[in-house]
Amino acid sequence: xxxxxxxxxxxxxxxxxxxxxxxxxxxxxxxxxxxxxxxxxxxxxxxxxxxxxxxxxxxxxxxxxxxxxxxxxxxxxxxxxxxxxxxxxxxxxxxxxxxxxxxxxxxxxxxxxxxxxxxxxxxxxxxxxxxxxxxxxxxxxxxxxxxxxxxxxxxxxxxxxxxxxxxxxxxxxxxxxxxxxxxxxxxxxxxxxxxxxxxxxxxxxxxxxxxxxxxxxxxxxxxxxxxxxxxxxxxxxxxxxxxxxxxxxxxxxxxxxxxxxxxxxxxxxxxxxxxxxxxxxxxxxxxxxxxxxxxxxxxxxxxxxxxxxxxxxxxxxxxxxxxxxxxxxxxxxxxxxxxxxxxxxxxxxxxxxxxxxxxxxxxxx
Amino acid sequence: xxxxxxxxxxxxxxxxxxxxxxxxxxxxxxxxxxxxxxxxxxxxxxxxxxxxxxxxxxxxxxxxxxxxxxxxxxxxxxxxxxxxxxxxxxxxxxxxxxxxxxxxxxxxxxxxxxxxxxxxxxxxxxxxxxxxxxxxxxxxxxxxxxxxxxxxxxxxxxxxxxxxxxxxxxxxxxxxxxxxxxxxxxxxxxxxxxxxxxxxxxxxxxxxxxxxxxxxxxxxxxxxxxxxxxxxxxxxxxxxxxxxxxxxxxxxxxxxxxxxxxxxxxxxxxxxxxxxxxxxxxxxxxxxxxxxxxxxxxxxxxxxxxxxxxxxxxxxxxxxxxxxxxxxxxxxxxxxxxxxxxxxxxxxxxxxxxxxxxxxxxxxx
Numbered sequence: 001x002x003x004x005x006x007x008x009x010x011x012x013x014x015x016x017x018x019x020x021x022x023x024x025x026x027x028x029x030x031x032x033x034x035x036x037x038x039x040x041x042x043x044x045x046x047x048x049x050x051x052x053x054x055x056x057x058x059x060x061x062x063x064x065x066x067x068x069x070x071x072x073x074x075x076x077x078x079x080x081x082x083x084x085x086x087x088x089x090x091x092x093x094x095x096x097x098x099x100x101x102x103x104x105x106x107x108x109x110x111x112x113x114x115x116x117x118x119x120x121x122x123x124x125x126x127x128x129x130x131x132x133x134x135x136x137x138x139x140x141x142x143x144x145x146x147x148x149x150x151x152x153x154x155x156x157x158x159x160x161x162x163x164x165x166x167x168x169x170x171x172x173x174x175x176x177x178x179x180x181x182x183x184x185x186x187x188x189x190x191x192x193x194x195x196x197x198x199x200x201x202x203x204x205x206x207x208x209x210x211x212x213x214x215x216x217x218x219x220x221x222x223x224x225x226x227x228x229x230x231x232x233x234x235x236x237x238x239x240x241x242x243x244x245x246x247x248x249x250x251x252x253x254x255x256x257x258x259x260x261x262x263x264x265x266x267x268x269x270x271x272x273x274x275x276x277x278x279x280x281x282x283x284x285x286x287x288x289x290x291x292x293x294x295x296x297x298x299x300x301x302x303x304x305x306x307x308x309x310x311x312x313x314x315x316x317x318x319x320x321x322x323x324x325x326x327x328x329x330x331x332x333x334x335x336x337x338x339x340x341x342x343x344x345x346x347x348x349x350x351x352x353x354x355x356x357x358x359x360x361x362x363x364x365x
Numbered sequence: 366x367x368x369x370x371x372x373x374x375x376x377x378x379x380x381x382x383x384x385x386x387x388x389x390x391x392x393x394x395x396x397x398x399x400x401x402x403x404x405x406x407x408x409x410x411x412x413x414x415x416x417x418x419x420x421x422x423x424x425x426x427x428x429x430x431x432x433x434x435x436x437x438x439x440x441x442x443x444x445x446x447x448x449x450x451x452x453x454x455x456x457x458x459x460x461x462x463x464x465x466x467x468x469x470x471x472x473x474x475x476x477x478x479x480x481x482x483x484x485x486x487x488x489x490x491x492x493x494x495x496x497x498x499x500x501x502x503x504x505x506x507x508x509x510x511x512x513x514x515x516x517x518x519x520x521x522x523x524x525x526x527x528x529x530x531x532x533x534x535x536x537x538x539x540x541x542x543x544x545x546x547x548x549x550x551x552x553x554x555x556x557x558x559x560x561x562x563x564x565x566x567x568x569x570x571x572x573x574x575x576x577x578x579x580x581x582x583x584x585x586x587x588x589x590x591x592x593x594x595x596x597x598x599x600x601x602x603x604x605x606x607x608x609x610x611x612x613x614x615x616x617x618x619x620x621x622x623x624x625x626x627x628x629x630x631x632x633x634x635x636x637x638x639x640x641x642x643x644x645x646x647x648x649x650x651x652x653x654x655x656x657x658x659x660x661x662x663x664x665x666x667x668x669x670x671x672x673x674x675x676x677x678x679x680x681x682x683x684x685x686x687x688x689x690x691x692x693x694x695x696x697x698x699x700x701x702x703x704x705x706x707x708x709x710x711x712x713x714x715x716x717x718x719x720x721x722x723x724x725x726x727x728x729x730x
Contacts, residue, residue: 007573008600011520011550013471016608024432024611036428045424054423054617059410061621062586063401067389091456094610102492106378120611127467127608155376185376208372221427224616235373243381243492245459246389246485251589252419252617256426 015107015129022123025331035355037346038329040164040192040299042221044270044349046256047263050222053255065251072254075261076229080201085234088241089257091248093191093215093228097158098124099240100211100230104156104185105130112154114145116165116336118189121158140303140338142166142293146174150181157184161200162192165333165344167295169196172203179207185236187211192297194219194271195278201231208233211240218298219271220260227257274298277347284357288364299346307364313340322363328356380472380494387488391694400720402711403694405529405557405664407586409635409714411621412628415587418620430616437619440626441594445566450599453606454622456613458556458580458593462523463489464605465576465595469521469550470495477519479510481530481701483554486523505668505703507531507658511539515546522549526565527557530698530709532660534561537568544572550601552576557662559584559636560643566596573598576605583663584636585625592622639663642712649722653729664711672729678705687728693721 009017025039073087080087090096101124105111113121115134125132135148142163149157159178162169179186190212193199200212211232217223227249230240260267281300285292291311292302303311304319313334320332320343330346333339345356374382390404438452455461466489470476478486480499490497500513507528514522524543527534544551555577558564565577576597582588592614595605625632646665650657656676657667668676669684678699685697685708695711698704710721 004600004604008598008604011469011474011574012604013468013474015471016468016604019607021607022611024429027429027431029431029435031428039429041429042427044427046426050426051420051423055416055420057589058416058419058621060396061411061415061589062407062409063396064389064392064404064406064582064588065591066392066394070394091610091615092612094612098610103378103381104376106380106494109376109378129471209376217429223429224422224426226430226612226615233373235369239369239373239377239381242384242386245456245463246387247457247459247591250456250591250615250618252621253615256423256617 015127018126020123020126022120026329028329033327035328035348035352037348037352037356038331040218040297040346041223042218042270042274042298043347043352044221044273046221047260047266049259049263050256053259054252057251057255061251065247065249065254067246069249069254072249072258075258079261080231082204082231083234085237086204086231087229088237088244089227089229089249090244091228091253092217092226093189093213094120095244095248096213096228096230096240097121097187097189099243100156100185100187101125101128101130102243103239109155110153112149112152112157112184114149114158114160114163116333116339117158117160118164137338142168142338144170144174146178149178152182154184156187157182158187158189160189160191162196162296164192164297165299165331165339166293166301167297167299168293169198169296172198172200175200176203176206179203179210185209185211187213189213191215192218195274195298196296204231204233208236211236216257216260220257220267221270222256222260225253225256227253274347277350277353281345281347281353288360299344301342301344303342311341316341316343319343319360319363323356323359326359328359380492383491385488385491387485390696393694398692400693400713400717402713402717402721403696405583405662405711406588407583407635407639407663408712408717409586409638411586412625412631414624414628415621418624419617422616422620426616430612430614430619432611434614434619437614437623440623444626445596447569447596448599450602451569451596452594453602453609454592454594454614455609456593456618457582457591458554458578459485460609460613461578461593461595461605462486462552462554464608465521465550465552466490466493466495467608468604474520475518477514477517477522477549479514479523479525479528481698481704482523482525483529502703507533507703509535509539511543514543517547519549521552522547523552523554525554525556527561527661529557529662530664530696530704531658531666532662532664533658534563534661537563537565540565541568541571544568544575550574550576552578554578556580556583560639560663561661569596569598573601576601581622581625585622585632586635587621587625590618590621592618639712642715642718646710646712646718653725664709666707666709668707676706681706681708684708684725684728688721688724691724693724
C-alpha cells in the first residue's frame with residue numbers, strides 16, 4: 001500500500017491502516033503466444049451450454065437478480081444430497097471465505113491457518129483486525145499437523161484440502177478428529193476437491209462446526225465468472241447469509257454456474273483429461289528424479305534439479321525465469337522455506353504440457 | 366435473523382450477533398403479467414451491444430478476470446475527465462458503500478446518514494460494529510439539513526443525492542459547504558445522478574474527503590449485472606482498493622459495463638424516455654392535487670389522496686395493496702413518519718405508466 005497522507009489517515013480504521021496486501025498470480029492482458037500454468041485455471045472453456053443460457057439473460061439485465069440465487073442453491077443442494085438451507089453462493093469462494101472471517105473473527109476472535117497455504121487468509125484476517133495464528137507444517141511432505149491444529153487457540157480455522165501449493169490430500173478421519181476436538185469453526189477450503197478422491201461433505205452430518213467452501217473457478221472452467229459456494233449447517237448458512245451483500249451474484253454468473261453444474265458429461269470429460277495429464281506430469285517428473293508431492297489437485301508441486309544435480313531456491317527461480325522467457329508462466333513461492341526450492345505448475349492441455357516438458361529438458365541440458 | 370443456538374453463538378462475532386437484516390424490494394421469480402415499479406430499475410433492456418461483447422467472453426471464462434478491471438476504470442475515468450487512479454469499480458455500488466464502511470468506520474469511528482434514506486447504510490454499519498448517527502429531515506420537503514450534517518460527530522457520512530425515496534436534489538454549494546466543514550469522509554451516493562441536472566463530480570477538485578458512488582443499475586439498465594463505481598482522490602481509491610475482493614468483478618460484468626458505457630446514443634435515448642415519462646407523471650399527480658416532490662431521479666414520491674380527500678399511512682397502504690392486487694408493484698415505506706403516507710413509483714414504460722394511471726383513477730372513484 002502507498003503511504004496515506006495525514007489528512008486522510010486520521011479517518012482510516014486502524015485495521016485497514018495496518019492491513020496486508022494480496023498479490024494475485026500474474027494475469028496477462030492477452031494470452032497470445034503465452035502458456036499460462038500459473039493460477040490453476042482449467043485449460044478448457046466452460047460447457048458449451050453456458051453461452052446460450054447467458055445470452056437469454058442479457059435482455060433482462062435491467063432487472064435485479066434473485067438476491068438469494070435460489071435456483072442455483074437448490075441445484076447445488078441436490079448435487080450434494082443436501083437441503084437448500086445448507087447452501088450459500090457467492091462471488092467466488094473468496095467471497096465465502098471473507099464472509100466466514102467477518103462472521104467468526106474479530107479483534108477478540110483469532111483466526112488460524114496452515115502455513116504455508118492460501119495467501120488470501122492473512123489478508124482477510126488483517127482487514128478484520130483479528131489475530132492470526134499460523135500452524136506450520138513439520139516438513140515438505142506437508143502431512144497434516146493434527147494435534148497442532150487442535151491445540152491452536154483460535155475461533156476459526158482455515159484448512160485447505162487438497163492443500164495448496166503442495167497438492168497433498170489429507171485423511172478424512174484426521175479432519176473429523178480436528179472438527180470434533182477443535183474449539184472453533186472449521187472451514188475446509190475445498191477449491192480443488194473435484195480433482196481429489198475424497199472430500200469432507202459426508203462429515204457435515206457429524207460436526208456442526210464445519211463449513212466447506214467450493215469454487216467453480218477450477219473444475220468447472222468458470223474462473224472468469226466468479227462463482228463459489230459454501231456448505232454448512234442451516235444455522236451457519238443463515239449467519240453467513242446475513243453478512244453477504246444482498247445481490248452478491250449477478251444474473252449472468254448465476255445462470256452460467258447453473259448451466260455448467262448441470263452439464264455433467266462435459267464436466268466429467270474435462271476432469272478426466274486433467275487427471276490424465278496430471279498422471280503424465282507425475283510420470284515425467286518422477287523419471288527426472290524430482291521430488292514431487294502426489295497431487296490430488298489440478299497442479300503439480302515439484303522440486304527442480306539443475307544440470308549440476310542441485311536443488312535450491314536459486315535453482316527453482318532459475319527454472320521459473322527460464323520458462324518465463326519462453327512465455328511459459330508457472331508459479332514460484334519464494335517466501336517460505338518449504339516452498340522456495342519448488343515450483344507449482346497448473347495442469348494444462350497436452351499440447352501445452354508437451355511444450356513445458358521440452359523446455360524443462362532443454363533447461364536441464 | 367433466526368435464533369442461533371448456544372453451541373454456535375459462542376463462535377460468532379458480537380457485531381454479527383446483533384446485526385440488522387436488510388429487506389430488498391420484492392423481486393418476483395417471473396415478470397409474466399406483472400408491472401414492476403418498485404425497485405427503480407430501468408424499464409428498457411441494456412444496449413444491444415452488450416450481448417455480443419458478453420458472448421465473446423464466454424469461451425474465455427476458464428481464465429480469471431483482470432483483477433483491476435483496468436479497461437473499465439480507464440473508460441469511466443475518461444467519461445468523467447478524471448484519471449484512472451481516481452476510479453474503483455465494484456460489484457454494484459453496494460460493494461463500494463461496503464468498502465467505504467470497512468475502510469472508514471469501526472467501533473471507534475461512527476457512521477452518519479440522512480434519515481430516512483437508503484436502508485442498507487444501517488446494515489453495513491451494524492455489520493462493522495460501528496455506531497450510527499441519523500440526521501433527520503425537518504419535514505417532508507426533504508431539504509438538506511446542512512448544519513446538522515456538519516455538526517454530526519461521525520467519521521463517515523452517507524449523503525444520498527438525488528435523495529431516495531424523495532427524489533429531491535440538493536444544492537451543490539450546500540454539499541460543498543458540508544464537505545469543507547464536516548470532519549469526516551463524505552460519501553455522496555449518486556445512484557440516481559444520471560437523471561439529475563447537477564452532480565458533485567466537479568467538487569472532487571475542491572475537497573479531498575469526497576467519495577462519489579455511482580451504479581450502472583439504474584441509468585444503464587444493468588441492475589442484473591451488478592456494476593458500480595466510486596470516484597475519489599487517488600489516495601482514497603488506493604485505500605478502498607486494498608479492502609475490496611481481489612476479483613470483485615467477473616469478466617461478463619466488466620465487458621457488459623464497458624459496452625453499455627460506450628453506447629452513448631442508446632444511453633441518452635433511454636434516459637430521455639425516462640425523463641419524458643417522469644414529466645408526464647409529475648403532470649398526472651399535480652392534476653390529482655397529490656403532494657409530489659419534484660423528482661431528479663427515475664422515480665416519483667407522492668402522497669395519495671383517497672376518494673374522501675384523506676391522506677395517511679392507511680390511505681397510502683390501501684393504494685399500495687389495491688395496485689398490488691392488479692399486479693402493479695410500487696413501494697410503500699411504512700417505517701418512517703415522513704414516508705408512511707406516500708408511495709414511491711419507479712418510472713416505467715409509457716404503456717405501464719398508462720395502466721398505472723388508469724388504476725389510480727379507478728382507485729380514486
